[in-house]
Amino acid sequence: MNPVTQADILASQSVGSLEDEQAEVGQTHRVFRVDRQRIERAVREILIAIGEDPDREGLRDTPARVARMYDELFGGLHEDPRVHLRKFFTEKCDEVILVRDISFNSMCEHHMMPFMGKAHVAYLPRERVVGLSKLARVVEAVARRPQVQERMTEQIADILEEELGAKGVAVVIEAVHTCMTIRGVRKPGSLCVTSAMRGCFRNRPSTRAELMTLIYGDRR
Numbered sequence: 001m002n003p004v005t006q007a008d009i010l011a012s013q014s015v016g017s018l019e020d021e022q023a024e025v026g027q028t029h030r031v032f033r034v035d036r037q038r039i040e041r042a043v044r045e046i047l048i049a050i051g052e053d054p055d056r057e058g059l060r061d062t063p064a065r066v067a068r069m070y071d072e073l074f075g076g077l078h079e080d081p082r083v084h085l086r087k088f089f090t091e092k093c094d095e096v097i098l099v100r101d102i103s104f105n106s107m108c109e110h111h112m113m114p115f116m117g118k119a120h121v122a123y124l125p126r127e128r129v130v131g132l133s134k135l136a137r138v139v140e141a142v143a144r145r146p147q148v149q150e151r152m153t154e155q156i157a158d159i160l161e162e163e164l165g166a167k168g169v170a171v172v173i174e175a176v177h178t179c180m181t182i183r184g185v186r187k188p189g190s191l192c193v194t195s196a197m198r199g200c201f202r203n204r205p206s207t208r209a210e211l212m213t214l215i216y217g218d219r220r
């Protein structure tokens with residue numbers, strides 16, 4: 001589910017006591033880890049600074065809403081992505097394992113604006129193999145924090161390489177940055193592509209070519 005939408009839904013439902021809110025949050029298995037009061041104060045300040053009236057009806061609950069949303073968007077800061085790879089099984093496998101089109105949302109740390117797209121994560125195992133959904137969990141945990149796409153790509157590759165001891169790891173990320181599409185150079189539709197290649201994906205052109213065909217296939 002799109003996290004922004006989910007946050008909005010949560011926010012729009014949250015009228016009532018703090019207990020009610022916490023019960024509601026409990027239902028979605030979320031615990032607040034950000035300093036909400038501090039975010040609320042800061043957002044109120046921003047509203048005043050741009051010349052708005054933070055006490056008008058439409059804005060009255062905005063600081064609290066943003067605080068709840070930030071807890072979700074930055075939840076990865078309080079999570080170790082490596083835990084998802086600690087449950088592996090040993091398998092003789094000499095083929096590339098790829099999970100393509102893992103959608104993610106992250107927050108550009110330069111502008112605090114979202115960037116979103118798809119990650120393709122592949123590895124050639126030595127003997128450790130993990131469940132496919134775990135690769136998506138790693139992407140999620142690394143995405144939900146203030147990020148830059150280049151670092152995010154490297155981090156995912158490093159974590160996989162270190163935890164799985166794979167013969168090779170490849171991460172390709174394609175993303176749209178709202179800080180580029182709605183402000184600054186304003187280039188809607190522009191896609192930033194980054195990649196991190198380790199081991200055989202870096203050293204063996206044939207393995208890398210095989211991966212690119214698996215990722216892009218007829219799309220290229």
Ligand SMILES: [Zn+2]
Binds near residue numbers: 108110111113179
């Ligand atoms: Zn940016």
